[in-house]
Amino acid sequence: MTPATAATAGAGIDTAAIDALVGDGPAAWDAAGRIPVALLRKLGAAGVLCAEVPAALGGPGADPLANGELTAHIGALCSSLRSIMTVHGIAAATVHRFGDRAQRRDYLGQLTSGRLACVGFSEPGAGSDLSGMTTRIRPAGDSSGDLLVTGEKMWITGAVYADTVLVFGQYGAGPAGSGGAVGAAAMVPADAPGVSIEPVKDPLGCRAATHCRIVLDDVRIPASAVLGGGGQPLSLLFTTALSYGRMSVAWGCAGILRACLTAATADARTREQGGVPIAEHQLVARHIAELYTSEQIATQACRHAAQQWTRGAPDAAVAAVLAKQVAATHAARGAATAVQVLASRGFTDGHVTARAYRDAKAMELIEGSTEISQLILARHALDIH
Ligand SMILES: Cc1cc2nc3c(=O)[nH]c(=O)nc-3n(C[C@H](O)[C@H](O)[C@H](O)COP(=O)(O)OP(=O)(O)OC[C@H]3O[C@@H](n4cnc5c(N)ncnc54)[C@H](O)[C@@H]3O)c2cc1C
Incomplete structure (x- = not known):
């Protein structure tokens, strides 16, 4: 099993064009604390920020799996950009779920044409x-x-x-x-x-x-x-919105893990200490194995949740909590592991592993913290077992 590539990431959206637009921007954006708003509007107008909006309402009409792979692709490039994608997507999903016909037409039209x-x-x-x-x-x-x-x-x-x-x-x-x-x-x-x-x-x-x-x-x-x-009901409003957000954050975490794996394997192959590439030191190899395991587990949890959403399964909302919980905890641990492998080479602001290390921590706090997710999962387990 391999991570999604640019060719497979979802929704018929041209991820090579996204890569070209993003370029090497994320490090500078991180340092400046800003993404160029023109870029956000361009991605928004291409439907990238809320890809599940149906074609009849102006969106790309991606299914949850395709949107998820797209989210992971962007999450691997830049968690800040993926965060914008998440909140924009929550807004679109909420309009789609609770808006009347005119609101869907008007607001989803706006959200797929560059308004944020x-x-x-x-x-x-x-x-x-x-x-x-x-x-x-x-x-x-x-x-x-x-x-x-x-x-x-x-x-x-x-x-x-x-x-x-x-x-x-x-x-x-x-x-x-x-x-x-x-x-x-x-x-x-x-x-x-x-x-x-x-x-x-x-x-x-x-x-x-x-x-x-x-x-x-x-x-x-x-x-x-x-x-x-x-x-x-207030709780219906926010749990519905949060379910979309949890899926999106979970896929973003899979993206963080993919970016960390790419950086760690590249470094471990080329950096030599003791006369051999550091990948040949077994304790470094163990880090790589753990990072790979984390990426695979997170991806599987995300795919499972996407399938449950597509099927309309009764446990779809719990599957989203599970995916977010699994992916966020693995991303936080995996990003720390990647910094460990790159050591000083990944320890400057803006570097992909330094950003991952800081960004991944936030994923354990948002859309339901680790503790809140655990309470929901415990309640579910007690219900069904
Ligand atoms: C990077 C980032 C982006 C964000 N983006 C948005 C956004 O776009 N929109 C938005 O509305 N909000 C946003 N938030 C806010 C976020 O949703 C909240 O930070 C989150 O819900 C936690 O709330 P809190 O920070 O007030 O922590 P608290 O609720 O005060 O929790 C503090 C600690 O207590 C634990 N805790 C609380 N209650 C319980 C309990 N019942 N049982 C066990 N443990 C418990 C928590 O897990 C946590 O560890 C963002 C936050 C961050 C950090």
Whole structure:
């Protein structure tokens, strides 16, 4: 079994063209903390950032496996770029799942023609426990039919590039928190009056993706911006969105492992110490074996989850948690192993293994931390055994 190559990575999208566009940019983007926005728009307009959007709605119409391989391909190039792809893809998947016909047509048309989206779940008081969200999406109370969005979102990936923020919040007219489990997801223009976006300084990893605090101060939006009219169970909204995100992050981690494996094997073959290539030292060979094992395990978990999604299997959401858990823990361990093999040669900012080491750690925190994933998997195991 071999990792996906440019020829096999998914959705009929020309990965050689993506490689050419990305070039050797990721190291400089990491150092600068920015990806050129023109490049993001170009990839967005090619459908690369949300490849599962059906052709009838303007997207490439990839299935989960093809989109997954595409995500791994981009994840191997640059986790920051893959992070933008993940949040943009979450926004598209959420519109597709909860939007009405006009919202699907309008928003998915935008998201496949170069406009960019980010996604706001997390808040200062709501991280692992999103039921604690206090952002409110409520009627303005005048004859306009508009709604007001009020709250604060934290660590929102890609917000500096985004035209639209998909905001999750409590829905209804009551005071903050009183909306109980009733929620809404709204497409809020990033330049609307009352929206302020402030990047987090010096994040540990995925630096070029950017992560932002967003304050929403009575932001007025039309009713047509609230997906499906609002009033869905809040937990249904965010678990549906997170399932897409977990799959995407899992494939991104498979990509991190592939990039680390390529770097570690190349170095181990050519770097000589003690008169032989370091690959011939058995303890280094063991590192290579472990890295290869991690990449294969992560890939298999991702493929299994993609199959379950394609089949509509009842355990598809759990398979996404499992894939993310397996791939993220192996990516964090594998990236550390790759740094160990390259030693000083992989220890400078921007280098593929240094970026992988920092970026992979984030994957154990996001879309459900390791601990939250373990709780979900334990609950599932207790249910079925
Ligand atoms: C790089 C990065 C990108 C991000 N991008 C986005 C984004 O685009 N949009 C967005 O909305 N958010 C984003 N986030 C936020 C992210 O989703 C949260 O950081 C994550 O949900 C964890 O929340 P927290 O940081 O508040 O940690 P906390 O929830 O405070 O958790 C702290 C620790 O306690 C553990 N813990 C918490 N509850 C339990 C429990 N019940 N049982 C056992 N252990 C528990 C956690 O696992 C963790 O180890 C991003 C974060 C990072 C770091």
